Amino acid sequence: MSQMLSMTDVTVCYDNVEAVHNVSLSVDEGQIVTVIGPNGAGKTTLLMAAIGLLASRGSMVFRGSDIQKMSVEDRVERRLCLVPEKRELFSDMSVADNLLLGSYSLRDRSGVQKTLDEVYDRFPRLRERQRQAAGTLSGGERQMLALGRALMAKPALLMLDEPSLGLAPLIVREIFRTIASLRDLGVSILLVEQNARAALETADYGYVLETGAIVQSGPAKDLIHDPRLITAYLGGH
Amino acid sequence: MTSDIAAILAIDGIATGAVYALVAIGTVLIFTVTRVIFIPFGDIAAFTALTLAALDAKRFPGTGALVVALACLATLIEVISLIRNGEIRLLPRALLFYLAIPLAVVGIAWLTMRMDPPLAVRLVLALMLITPIAPLLDRIVFRPIADGTVLLLLTVSVALHFALVGLGLLFFGPEGVRTEPLTSFSTEFAGVLVSGQTMLIVLAALVFSGLLYLFFDFTLVGKSLRATAVNRTGSRLMGIRPERAGTIAYLLGSLMAGVSGILIAPVNTVFYDSGFLIGLKAFVGAIVGGMTSYPGAAIGAVGVGILESFASFQSSALKDVIVFSLLIPILIWRSLASLHSEEEIEE
Numbered sequence: 001m002s003q004m005l006s007m008t009d010v011t012v013c014y015d016n017v018e019a020v021h022n023v024s025l026s027v028d029e030g031q032i033v034t035v036i037g038p039n040g041a042g043k044t045t046l047l048m049a050a051i052g053l054l055a056s057r058g059s060m061v062f063r064g065s066d067i068q069k070m071s072v073e074d075r076v077e078r079r080l081c082l083v084p085e086k087r088e089l090f091s092d093m094s095v096a097d098n099l100l101l102g103s104y105s106l107r108d109r110s111g112v113q114k115t116l117d118e119v120y121d122r123f124p125r126l127r128e129r130q131r132q133a134a135g136t137l138s139g140g141e142r143q144m145l146a147l148g149r150a151l152m153a154k155p156a157l158l159m160l161d162e163p164s165l166g167l168a169p170l171i172v173r174e175i176f177r178t179i180a181s182l183r184d185l186g187v188s189i190l191l192v193e194q195n196a197r198a199a200l201e202t203a204d205y206g207y208v209l210e211t212g213a214i215v216q217s218g219p220a221k222d223l224i225h226d227p228r229l230i231t232a233y234l235g236g237h
Numbered sequence: 238m239t240s241d242i243a244a245i246l247a248i249d250g251i252a253t254g255a256v257y258a259l260v261a262i263g264t265v266l267i268f269t270v271t272r273v274i275f276i277p278f279g280d281i282a283a284f285t286a287l288t289l290a291a292l293d294a295k296r297f298p299g300t301g302a303l304v305v306a307l308a309c310l311a312t313l314i315e316v317i318s319l320i321r322n323g324e325i326r327l328l329p330r331a332l333l334f335y336l337a338i339p340l341a342v343v344g345i346a347w348l349t350m351r352m353d354p355p356l357a358v359r360l361v362l363a364l365m366l367i368t369p370i371a372p373l374l375d376r377i378v379f380r381p382i383a384d385g386t387v388l389l390l391l392t393v394s395v396a397l398h399f400a401l402v403g404l405g406l407l408f409f410g411p412e413g414v415r416t417e418p419l420t421s422f423s424t425e426f427a428g429v430l431v432s433g434q435t436m437l438i439v440l441a442a443l444v445f446s447g448l449l450y451l452f453f454d455f456t457l458v459g460k461s462l463r464a465t466a467v468n469r470t471g472s473r474l475m476g477i478r479p480e481r482a483g484t485i486a487y488l489l490g491s492l493m494a495g496v497s498g499i500l501i502a503p504v505n506t507v508f509y510d511s512g513f514l515i516g517l518k519a520f521v522g523a524i525v526g527g528m529t530s531y532p533g534a535a536i537g538a539v540g541v542g543i544l545e546s547f548a549s550f551q552s553s554a555l556k557d558v559i560v561f562s563l564l565i566p567i568l569i570w571r572s573l574a575s576l577h578s579e580e581e582i583e584e
Contacts (some may be wrong), residue, residue, distance in 0.1 A: 051474065088468050088470050088474060089468070089471060090464045090472070093460070093467060100457065104461055104475045105476030149475070
């Protein structure tokens with residue numbers, strides 16, 4: 001399996017305060033990798049640096065090319081996509097327009113309609129609401145739209161920041177089922193989650209981030225049985 | 238005031254308002270996409286009128302030299318920034334957009350002018366010479382401070398306006414110009430004589446607003462501009478470059494300002510510094526629309542035109558005072574209204 005994304009000794013600073021310190025992680029092709037950890041550990045910061053919204057030091061290689069100095073837009077054109085915690089939807093615009101804009105970075109426009117149909121098949125609710133403004137959707141529908149919009153860009157690696165945040169348990173399950181099914185499409189996923197149990201159940205490999213540094217890593221099925229993690233994040237048995 | 242006079246004033250006001258509406262729509266377009274309140278916008282309109290007048294008089298307008306100078310400066314800045322970022326592979330593209338295209342435009346205008354072209358061609362030439370100015374100024378002046386506050390951008394924008402007025406005096410001289418009417422047609426409408434020029438102004442405003450609407454609603458590029466205005470971070474995550482969206486906004490806005498300049502030139506005498514009042518009145522119109530609504534800006538601008546027309550009948554010396562006094566209650570009303578919308582965003 002070839003490497004999709006590899007970060008080596010990545011450090012990110014906010015106003016001279018190091019939020020993420022010497023973090024190294026990698027995602028292989030077709031893998032779901034999760035980064036779990038408490039609030040404020042630097043998980044979101046790490047993803048913001050990976051997409052280029054925050055400047056960072058260290059090395060970042062995506063599908064063989066050095067992306068460390070690249071602009072956000074250049075990374076997106078190389079099919080690295082982020083669904084941010086705040087979703088960042090175009091709230092005044094229709095669901096259909098939001099999805100269409102998801103495909104903006106694709107030079108080849110011939111497959112766009114087919115991808116759009118696939119997204120609508122995956123999330124039938126979005127098809128029902130395609131004329132509605134994105135701002136009028138419920139929380140779960142917004143997350144579906146954010147996911148669908150990212151899928152329109154045909155990502156090679158999809159980074160998801162807290163996709164379950166603020167959603168009802170039933171919808172959380174649906175979102176995680178969707179994430180697991182994306183692997184079958186050949187999309188690699190880097191998943192950042194506070195819901196550690198659900199994340200580890202879905203992922204192949206996991207990293208634990210605490211106060212800006214990786215403190216533990218390993219196959220997800222091992223982490224989920226780790227006594228320390230069970231007491232700290234998984235709420236006991 | 239008899240009803241006849243009122244009708245004449247109203248029609249006159251609608252025509253003036255339609256010109257302001259084009260500039261106001263351009264102002265909103267640029268503000269929403271780039272956060273810059275582009276004060277020199279009125280100058281772009283005035284420069285178009287002066288450029289057209291120069292072409293009519295078979296003189297090559299100073300606008301050409303301005304475009305060449307700006308193109309060279311913008312190219313220099315772009316090349317330096319590309320080399321500094323190690324993006325040499327983008328050089329040919331930068332040279333094409335910042336140097337080759339503007340120079341080609343000036344070259345074509347210069348060659349065509351020697352053939353003594355008809356009015357329609359001169360109109361196109363004037364628009365061609367004017368549209369590169371704002372995008373090039375954007376590259377030189379605004380892009381390095383694109384992440385600055387709205388206030389910083391506004392301050393720079395005001396400074397830029399004064400620089401352009403100075404250049405206007407240099408290029409076009411202190412004399413005012415009035416170009417030949419685009420049509421001599423006139424007709425009677427409800428007992429009032431309406432000139433073809435007035436009808437043309439209103440028609441042009443409607444056509445260009447309609448085209449802009451179609452562009453925003455039916456093209457991917459148009460939607461990407463709206464997306465940048467609605468959510469900058471979100472649009473960057475889709476791979477939409479805010480700089481490119483900005484350039485397109487400046488191009489479209491300049492085109493609209495240029496058209497309004499051409500329309501106003503046969504009706505009003507235009508001086509090198511006339512742009513400020515055009516831009517400011519359009520700005521009042523845009524504020525009525527909250528700086529974000531296109532229909533709001535257009536309605537506001539037409540309102541300003543009508544008010545100005547009636548005000549100038551009452552007291553031509555005080556007409557500007559009356560128009561700008563209107564701004565105070567609108568700003569109070571707007572700031573009260575915007576408290577609500579901010580709460581909604583917080584949610």
